[in-house]
Amino acid sequence: MFNYILVGFLGGVLGGMGMGGGTVLIPLLTVFCGVDQKAAQAINLVSFVPMAIVAVTVHLKRGRIKKKGLLSLILPAAFFSAVGSAVAGVADSLVLRRAFGVFLLFLAVFSLFGKNRKQPVKQREIHDKNDFGRQKCDNLHNKE
Protein backbone atom coordinates (compact mmCIF):
# COMPACT_ATOMS: atom_id res chain seq x y z
CA MET A 1 0.00 0.00 0.00
CA PHE A 2 2.87 2.35 0.82
CA ASN A 3 4.30 1.73 -2.66
CA TYR A 4 1.05 2.82 -4.23
CA ILE A 5 0.95 6.03 -2.18
CA LEU A 6 4.55 6.75 -3.22
CA VAL A 7 3.83 6.11 -6.91
CA GLY A 8 0.75 8.32 -6.65
CA PHE A 9 2.86 11.01 -5.03
CA LEU A 10 5.39 10.95 -7.91
CA GLY A 11 2.64 11.16 -10.51
CA GLY A 12 0.92 13.88 -8.50
CA VAL A 13 4.05 16.05 -8.27
CA LEU A 14 4.44 16.09 -12.04
CA GLY A 15 0.71 16.60 -12.49
CA GLY A 16 0.80 19.54 -10.10
CA MET A 17 3.57 21.06 -12.19
CA GLY A 18 1.29 20.80 -15.20
CA MET A 19 3.31 18.17 -17.01
CA GLY A 20 0.79 15.41 -17.49
CA GLY A 21 0.58 13.44 -14.29
CA GLY A 22 -1.37 10.64 -15.93
CA THR A 23 1.20 10.00 -18.61
CA VAL A 24 3.65 9.27 -15.77
CA LEU A 25 1.30 7.60 -13.31
CA ILE A 26 -0.08 5.02 -15.75
CA PRO A 27 3.31 3.59 -16.87
CA LEU A 28 4.56 3.70 -13.24
CA LEU A 29 1.60 1.58 -12.19
CA THR A 30 1.76 -0.87 -15.09
CA VAL A 31 5.52 -1.20 -15.65
CA PHE A 32 6.75 -1.00 -12.04
CA CYS A 33 3.79 -2.20 -9.99
CA GLY A 34 2.34 -4.75 -12.39
CA VAL A 35 -1.13 -3.20 -12.36
CA ASP A 36 -3.38 -4.12 -15.27
CA GLN A 37 -3.49 -1.42 -17.98
CA LYS A 38 -7.24 -0.85 -17.81
CA ALA A 39 -7.20 -0.69 -14.00
CA ALA A 40 -4.29 1.79 -14.12
CA GLN A 41 -6.29 4.02 -16.46
CA ALA A 42 -9.28 3.89 -14.12
CA ILE A 43 -7.05 4.72 -11.13
CA ASN A 44 -5.52 7.67 -12.94
CA LEU A 45 -8.91 9.12 -13.88
CA VAL A 46 -10.44 8.73 -10.42
CA SER A 47 -7.37 10.03 -8.56
CA PHE A 48 -7.17 13.10 -10.79
CA VAL A 49 -10.60 14.46 -9.81
CA PRO A 50 -10.04 15.59 -6.17
CA MET A 51 -6.65 17.10 -7.00
CA ALA A 52 -8.06 18.94 -10.01
CA ILE A 53 -10.93 20.38 -7.96
CA VAL A 54 -8.38 22.02 -5.66
CA ALA A 55 -6.26 23.19 -8.62
CA VAL A 56 -9.20 24.70 -10.51
CA THR A 57 -10.40 26.51 -7.36
CA VAL A 58 -6.96 28.09 -6.90
CA HIS A 59 -6.63 29.00 -10.60
CA LEU A 60 -10.12 30.54 -10.64
CA LYS A 61 -9.33 32.69 -7.61
CA ARG A 62 -6.19 33.96 -9.26
CA GLY A 63 -7.98 34.67 -12.53
CA ARG A 64 -5.86 32.32 -14.61
CA ILE A 65 -8.72 30.53 -16.33
CA LYS A 66 -10.22 32.01 -19.44
CA LYS A 67 -13.90 31.36 -18.96
CA LYS A 68 -15.20 32.87 -22.18
CA GLY A 69 -15.98 30.14 -24.71
CA LEU A 70 -14.83 27.44 -22.31
CA LEU A 71 -18.10 25.54 -22.54
CA SER A 72 -17.80 25.10 -26.32
CA LEU A 73 -14.56 23.24 -25.60
CA ILE A 74 -15.83 21.28 -22.59
CA LEU A 75 -19.08 19.98 -24.09
CA PRO A 76 -17.62 18.12 -27.10
CA ALA A 77 -14.71 16.97 -24.92
CA ALA A 78 -17.03 15.54 -22.26
CA PHE A 79 -19.18 13.79 -24.86
CA PHE A 80 -16.25 12.21 -26.68
CA SER A 81 -14.57 11.21 -23.43
CA ALA A 82 -17.63 9.08 -22.68
CA VAL A 83 -17.25 7.52 -26.14
CA GLY A 84 -13.51 6.97 -25.63
CA SER A 85 -13.90 5.37 -22.22
CA ALA A 86 -16.75 3.15 -23.42
CA VAL A 87 -14.45 1.85 -26.19
CA ALA A 88 -11.62 1.37 -23.67
CA GLY A 89 -14.02 -0.51 -21.40
CA VAL A 90 -14.61 -3.24 -23.96
CA ALA A 91 -11.07 -3.21 -25.42
CA ASP A 92 -8.46 -5.81 -24.51
CA SER A 93 -5.97 -4.64 -21.84
CA LEU A 94 -2.97 -5.68 -23.93
CA VAL A 95 -4.24 -3.70 -26.92
CA LEU A 96 -4.69 -0.69 -24.62
CA ARG A 97 -1.16 -1.14 -23.29
CA ARG A 98 0.36 -1.20 -26.78
CA ALA A 99 -1.73 1.76 -27.88
CA PHE A 100 -0.65 3.67 -24.78
CA GLY A 101 2.98 2.88 -25.58
CA VAL A 102 2.60 4.38 -29.06
CA PHE A 103 0.85 7.42 -27.55
CA LEU A 104 3.75 7.92 -25.10
CA LEU A 105 6.33 7.70 -27.90
CA PHE A 106 4.44 10.34 -29.88
CA LEU A 107 4.28 12.63 -26.84
CA ALA A 108 7.97 12.12 -26.06
CA VAL A 109 9.09 12.92 -29.60
CA PHE A 110 6.71 15.85 -29.80
CA SER A 111 7.81 17.38 -26.49
CA LEU A 112 11.51 16.88 -27.29
CA PHE A 113 11.51 18.27 -30.81
CA GLY A 114 8.11 19.77 -31.60
CA LYS A 115 7.77 22.83 -29.40
CA ASN A 116 9.29 26.26 -29.66
CA ARG A 117 12.25 25.78 -27.41
CA LYS A 118 14.46 28.43 -28.97
CA GLN A 119 12.92 31.38 -27.17
CA PRO A 120 14.53 31.81 -23.74
CA VAL A 121 12.18 31.70 -20.76
CA LYS A 122 12.87 35.25 -19.60
CA GLN A 123 12.06 36.68 -22.99
CA ARG A 124 8.86 34.71 -23.04
CA GLU A 125 7.84 36.17 -19.68
CA ILE A 126 8.36 39.71 -20.91
CA HIS A 127 6.38 38.86 -23.99
CA ASP A 128 3.55 37.54 -21.84
CA LYS A 129 3.43 40.68 -19.73
CA ASN A 130 3.14 42.94 -22.74
CA ASP A 131 0.87 40.75 -24.77
CA PHE A 132 -2.65 42.09 -24.48
CA GLY A 133 -3.47 40.55 -27.81
CA ARG A 134 -6.02 38.00 -28.88
CA GLN A 135 -6.60 35.86 -25.81
CA LYS A 136 -6.05 36.80 -22.21
CA CYS A 137 -6.64 35.39 -18.79
CA ASP A 138 -9.77 36.76 -17.19
CA ASN A 139 -7.82 38.77 -14.68
CA LEU A 140 -4.42 39.84 -15.94
CA HIS A 141 -3.72 42.17 -13.03
CA ASN A 142 -3.94 39.40 -10.52
CA LYS A 143 -0.85 37.62 -11.78
CA GLU A 144 1.59 36.71 -9.05
Place this chain on the structure above:
Amino acid sequence: MKSVNKRKFQIFFVGAATGLINGFFGGGGGMVVVPMLRRLLGYDERCAHATAVAVILPVTAVSAFTYLNAGIFPTVTGFSVSIGVFLGGISGAAALGKLKPTFIEKLFSAAMFAAGIRMLLG
Protein backbone atom coordinates in the same frame (compact mmCIF):
# COMPACT_ATOMS: atom_id res chain seq x y z
CA MET B 1 -17.96 35.23 -40.94
CA LYS B 2 -16.21 32.29 -42.50
CA SER B 3 -13.26 32.57 -40.13
CA VAL B 4 -15.64 32.60 -37.16
CA ASN B 5 -17.09 29.29 -38.34
CA LYS B 6 -13.61 27.92 -38.92
CA ARG B 7 -12.63 28.89 -35.38
CA LYS B 8 -15.76 27.25 -33.98
CA PHE B 9 -14.96 24.07 -35.88
CA GLN B 10 -11.38 24.12 -34.62
CA ILE B 11 -12.55 24.48 -31.01
CA PHE B 12 -15.03 21.64 -31.47
CA PHE B 13 -12.32 19.47 -33.03
CA VAL B 14 -9.83 20.18 -30.22
CA GLY B 15 -12.51 19.36 -27.65
CA ALA B 16 -13.50 16.13 -29.39
CA ALA B 17 -9.88 14.97 -29.77
CA THR B 18 -9.07 15.81 -26.15
CA GLY B 19 -12.12 13.90 -24.91
CA LEU B 20 -11.49 10.84 -27.08
CA ILE B 21 -7.84 10.58 -26.03
CA ASN B 22 -8.49 11.25 -22.36
CA GLY B 23 -11.28 8.68 -22.27
CA PHE B 24 -9.55 5.98 -24.28
CA PHE B 25 -6.11 6.29 -22.67
CA GLY B 26 -7.45 7.18 -19.24
CA GLY B 27 -5.42 10.38 -19.22
CA GLY B 28 -3.16 12.55 -21.31
CA GLY B 29 -5.87 14.97 -22.42
CA GLY B 30 -3.86 17.85 -20.99
CA MET B 31 -0.92 16.95 -23.22
CA VAL B 32 -3.22 17.57 -26.18
CA VAL B 33 -5.22 20.56 -25.03
CA VAL B 34 -2.33 22.71 -23.69
CA PRO B 35 -0.41 23.01 -27.00
CA MET B 36 -3.70 23.48 -28.85
CA LEU B 37 -4.77 26.34 -26.58
CA ARG B 38 -1.38 27.93 -27.06
CA ARG B 39 -1.09 27.55 -30.81
CA LEU B 40 -4.65 27.75 -32.02
CA LEU B 41 -6.06 30.27 -29.57
CA GLY B 42 -2.87 32.08 -28.58
CA TYR B 43 -3.16 31.61 -24.80
CA ASP B 44 -0.06 32.41 -22.77
CA GLU B 45 1.62 29.51 -20.98
CA ARG B 46 0.13 29.92 -17.51
CA CYS B 47 -3.33 30.64 -18.89
CA ALA B 48 -3.18 27.58 -21.13
CA HIS B 49 -2.19 25.30 -18.24
CA ALA B 50 -4.84 26.68 -15.89
CA THR B 51 -7.58 26.58 -18.51
CA ALA B 52 -6.55 23.06 -19.53
CA VAL B 53 -7.17 21.79 -15.98
CA ALA B 54 -10.62 23.40 -16.07
CA VAL B 55 -11.35 21.53 -19.33
CA ILE B 56 -9.87 18.21 -18.20
CA LEU B 57 -11.65 18.15 -14.83
CA PRO B 58 -15.24 17.71 -16.12
CA VAL B 59 -13.97 15.49 -18.94
CA THR B 60 -12.14 13.24 -16.48
CA ALA B 61 -15.17 13.15 -14.18
CA VAL B 62 -17.23 11.76 -17.08
CA SER B 63 -14.61 9.13 -18.00
CA ALA B 64 -14.01 8.21 -14.35
CA PHE B 65 -17.73 7.61 -13.93
CA THR B 66 -17.77 5.38 -17.03
CA TYR B 67 -14.82 3.31 -15.76
CA LEU B 68 -16.30 3.07 -12.24
CA ASN B 69 -19.61 2.01 -13.70
CA ALA B 70 -17.88 -0.74 -15.69
CA GLY B 71 -16.32 -2.01 -12.44
CA ILE B 72 -12.74 -1.52 -13.64
CA PHE B 73 -11.56 0.56 -10.65
CA PRO B 74 -9.64 -1.55 -8.04
CA THR B 75 -10.76 0.03 -4.76
CA VAL B 76 -7.86 -0.44 -2.30
CA THR B 77 -5.03 0.16 -4.79
CA GLY B 78 -6.99 3.01 -6.31
CA PHE B 79 -7.55 4.85 -3.04
CA SER B 80 -3.92 4.43 -1.96
CA VAL B 81 -2.73 5.93 -5.23
CA SER B 82 -5.31 8.72 -4.95
CA ILE B 83 -3.99 9.79 -1.53
CA GLY B 84 -0.49 9.99 -3.02
CA VAL B 85 -1.67 11.91 -6.07
CA PHE B 86 -3.49 14.43 -3.91
CA LEU B 87 -0.46 15.11 -1.67
CA GLY B 88 1.95 15.04 -4.61
CA GLY B 89 -0.23 17.39 -6.63
CA ILE B 90 -0.15 20.03 -3.91
CA SER B 91 3.63 19.64 -3.49
CA GLY B 92 4.20 19.83 -7.25
CA ALA B 93 2.11 22.98 -7.59
CA ALA B 94 4.06 24.56 -4.71
CA ALA B 95 7.42 23.55 -6.22
CA LEU B 96 6.49 24.97 -9.61
CA GLY B 97 8.67 27.95 -10.36
CA LYS B 98 11.40 26.90 -7.96
CA LEU B 99 12.91 24.30 -10.29
CA LYS B 100 14.30 24.73 -13.78
CA PRO B 101 11.43 23.67 -16.04
CA THR B 102 13.46 22.87 -19.16
CA PHE B 103 15.61 20.32 -17.34
CA ILE B 104 12.58 18.57 -15.86
CA GLU B 105 10.84 18.55 -19.22
CA LYS B 106 13.81 16.91 -20.92
CA LEU B 107 14.02 14.31 -18.18
CA PHE B 108 10.29 13.79 -18.39
CA SER B 109 10.40 13.31 -22.19
CA ALA B 110 13.19 10.76 -21.88
CA ALA B 111 11.22 8.86 -19.21
CA MET B 112 8.12 8.85 -21.42
CA PHE B 113 10.15 7.54 -24.33
CA ALA B 114 11.59 4.70 -22.24
CA ALA B 115 8.19 3.81 -20.81
CA GLY B 116 6.66 3.86 -24.29
CA ILE B 117 9.19 1.37 -25.61
CA ARG B 118 8.77 -0.81 -22.52
CA MET B 119 5.00 -0.90 -22.98
CA LEU B 120 5.31 -1.82 -26.64
CA LEU B 121 7.66 -4.70 -25.97
CA GLY B 122 6.76 -5.92 -22.47
